[in-house]
Amino acid sequence: MDYTNPNGSATVSIFLRKYPATASLDQRLGSLLVNPGGPGGSGSSTVEALGEYISTMLDGRYDIIGFDPRAVNLTGPSTACHDIEYKFAHRAYQANLQGALFPHVDEATEAAHVAKLSAIQLSHHKACIARGNYDMLRNSGTVAVAKDMERIVQALGEDGLNYLGYSYGTILGATFAAIRPNLVKRMVLDGVSDAEAYFSDVSQWGRAGMQDSHKTFAGFISTCIEAGPTQCALAVGKDNKTETTEGLTKRLDMLYAKLGKEPLIVEDSLTGPGIVQGHNVQLAVFSFMYFPNTWPELAQGLALLEQGDGRDFYPSVNALIYGTFPEPYTENVFNRSMQRFPGSTRESVYPILCGDSPQLNMTNQEYADYFHEMGRLGPGGEQLSLIVGGCRGWSFRATERYTGPWEVEKGLNKTKFPILFVSLDADPITPLASAVKMSKGFGAESATLLIQRGFGHSS
Template identity: 30%
Template sequence: MRPSSSFGSLLPIALWLPTALAGSEFNWKTLEASTTLHWTPCYSAPLQCTLLQVPMDYSAPQNGVTASIAIVRYPSTSPKSQYRGPLLFNPGGPGGSGVDAIVASGADFVTVFGDQFDVIGFDPRGVSYSTPTISFFKTEAERRFLIPSAENVIFPSLNASSTALADTCYGSVLGATFASLFPDKVGRLIIDGVEDMEGYYSGNLTNAMLDTDKAMQTFFDGCAKAGTEGCAFHAASASEISAKLDALSSAIKTQPFPVIAPQSHGIVDFLFLRNAILDAVYAPYDLFAPLAHGLAVLAAGNATLLYTQNEVPNFECDCTNSSAALPFHENNFESYMTIACGDPVPINDTVGELQTFYEATTKVSSFADLLASTRVVCASPNFNTRGWKIHREGRFQGPVGAKNTSFPLLLVGNTIDPVTAHASAVKTSMAFPGSVVLTQDSVGHTSLVAPSQCTFGHFKAYFVNGTLPAPGTVCSVEAELFPSGSYNITVKRAAENSEDWKVREAANNIGRVMRKILRRTL
C-alpha cells in the first residue's frame, strides 16, 4: 500500500477508483524493474510501460527482496503549462488489471477528462503483470481445462459464483486505505462504488448487500412499466413478473437445459440463471432488456438465447504458437482469493459458524448464496492449514479515515447499488471530514453503469479545478432501464456528433471494459 516517492510527493495524484480488453500484446519480461520510472513504448502508440521496483516488505527493505509493479501510461498531449499530472486508475476486483484497463480504454479516459493528465493504470503486487505473482496454472489451456473440476471441489454444495467472486469493490478499498495511511499525499481522489471498509477488513461483507434486492426490484417494476414492447418478460404487475421468475427458477432446478451454441456448449441450470440475473443487476441499463428477452425465450423452452448472452467461447489452442514467447499472466482467481482472504482478519469459522453467518446474510439479500461465498472460501482448510500460507504482517488494521487530507475526497454512490450500498459512501465520508458524497440517481454498480453529463461534469471540475459538488448533490442519468425505440432515437438525434455524445460513448466504453476485466476469473 505504500506509494513510491515518484508517485506520492512530487506531483498531485488524481486517483479514480471504481469498484472493474487489451487487443494487443506486450512481453513485460523485456522490461527491467527500477526504482525510478523508465517509460518504454508498448502495446500500440501512444502507450508506454514501466516496471517500478519496490520492497517486498517495507518494514525490512534492507533484506533486498523486491516486487515489481506493472504500470502503463497513456501520456498527456497538452502543453506543459496546462499539464495536471498523473491520473491513476484501478478497476478493483481484487484481481482486476489496471494495465489491461488502460490499454483497452486509455483514449476514452482522455475523451472524458481531457488531455491534461497522464492516464495511468497499474497492477497491484501479485496481480496479472506485476511480480511476484501466484498462479495455479502455467498456460491458459491448463486453466480452462482444470478450473471446472476444481470448482466442484472448492464449492461442492454452494451456489458459488465466479462473477460474484470477481466483483467486490477493491478499488474503493485501495482508495480509502491510501487516504487513511497517507492523508498528506492525497492530490485529488475520487472513490466510486464505496465498499463498507469496516466490513471488508473484518471479512463480513453483509452490508454490501443492503440494496441488492432493491436493484432486483427495479427489474420487476421497470418491466411492468415498459409493457410488452419494452420488456419481453412482461406481465400485468411487478409482483406477477417476480412470480414468473420464481417459477422459472424453481423449474430449472430439476430440468436444466443443455445448449450447443456456435462458439461453445454448456448447461443452463439454476446457477447459470442466477449468475445471469446478478450480472444484469450489476449493469441494468445495458442488460435488463436482453435479460428479459432471454428469460421469455427460456420460459418458452429454449435456453439458447440466454446462454449465448452470457457465453464464454470454448478455449482454442494457438496452433501457430505465436504467443508462446509471452508469459502467461492470467491469475484473477488466485489473486482475488489471496487478497480477499489476506487483507481481513484471519477467518477460522467452523461449519456451524458459517451456517449462522449464511443464515444472517439471507435475511439481508436473496442473493446471499452468491455474494457471501468469499468468507466460506477464506475459512476453508485449503487456505488456513493446507497449501496456502498467507502472511498478514503489516496488514492494515485501521482506523479508516483521516482528520485532514491534503485535499478533500469525492465519494460517489448510486441511489441503488447492488454490491456497494449508498450508505457505505455516507459512512466513509464521515471518516474523512471535508469530503463530499456525490449521488447518482441510478441503479447498478458504480456511476459507470449509465451516462450522466452531470456526474462526469463534476468529475472533470474536481480533477481540473479542484471544485467539489455541493453537499447533497444528486445527478440524473441519460438512460432508461427498458428504453423504447423512440427514446433511443430522441437521445441520439439530440446529441449525435456533439462533444457530449462523444463523452457519453467514451464513458459507456470504459464501463464495458471494466465489466469484462472483472469477469475474467474462473
C-alpha cells in the same frame, strides 16, 4: 517486495499502461492512476479498454495510468499456485457445476452440497500451499499495493497521488489516504465499499455489501415493465398482458426453481454444449444488475430460458466464471488469457481479499447458514457468499494489514486535499450506506459525498 523488510532482495515488477494526455501542455495536470475494482481487476486492461473514455471525461488533462496490482494480470512474479491458467479454469469449472447453495437445493442434500463445494474451494488453497510463491501470497495485500502507488508517484516525479478507484478500488484509495494522507491530491472513489468491514471481517463485508441489492433488483423489474415488450422481453406474460411487479418476480422464482430441480441441456453454443442450472441464472442476474445498459440483453436471455432455449445464455454464464466472453473461433481465441505470468489473473482475488482479513473459520454448517442469511439480505446474496466462502481456511495473511483508525475522531488524519466519494442510491454491491459511513469517517475537511440517483454499480 516486502515493505516491512527493507533489506530484503526480492522485488515486484509492476505492469503499467498509459493513455497520454491530449490537452495542451499548459493545461495538463499530471498523471491519474486508475483501479477498476475486484479485488483482482487489471488497471492496464482498464486503460486499454477505457483510457480514451476516461481521458475525454477529464478533458484530456491527465495521463491516464492503469497498473496491475500485485498478483494481478501482468504484474509479477506470479502467485504460482497454478503453473498454467487451464488448471485454475478447471477448478472454476468444477465450482460452477456445483454452484452456490441456493434455496432450491433440497434440504436433504444440503449438507452434501456444501461439503462438496467446500472441498472444491479448498483445493485451490491446497494448490497454493503445495506449489505457490509464498512471498507473493503474503505480500499482495492492499497495504502493499497502496505503498506501490506511492512508489509510482515518486517514479513519475509528482508531488502526490491523483487517483480514480471503483468498487474495491475505493478500499485501495481509502487505504492510501489513511496511511499517506499528505500525498492525496485529487481522489475520486466511486461505488464505495466498506473498508473497515473489509479489513476486520470478510463475512461482515459481504453482509454490508447487500444493503441496496433489493432496490436494484426492484429497479430491473419496474423499468422492464415500464419499457414494454419492445425493449424488455419479459414485460408481458404468456397471455400478452402487461406484467405486474409481483407477476414478473414470481416468474423468475419459478425459473430458478425449475432449473434448480432439472438443469436445461444446451446442445450447442458459442462455448459448446453444457447445462444451465438455477444458481447459474442467479449469478447472471446478480452480475447483470451492475450494468443497467445490459438489462434488455438479460431480459431477452431469461425469456429464451423460459422457452427452453439456453444457447445465448450459456456463453454469458461461462464469461462470468472464466472472466472473458469468448470470441468466435475465427478471432484470436487466446485473447488475453495467455499471460506473461500464467495463472496470476484468476488467482488474484484470494491472496488479496482473504489475506487482508483475519482468518475466516466456518464449519460447513455455518457456511450453509451464511448462504441462507445472505440470500435473505438481498437477491443474489448467495453468489457473494460463494466469493466470501473462498476465504475459509485461507492461511496466507497479508504481511501488512490496515486495521484503523477509520474515523477522524479516533485518530484518522486529514488528507492534503478532500476526497470525493460517489455513490448511486441503488447499487447492488456497494450500498449508499457504505459511502455515507466512509465519507463521515474521513470527516468534512477530508471528504465530500456525491449521491447520484439510479441503478447499477458505481456511477
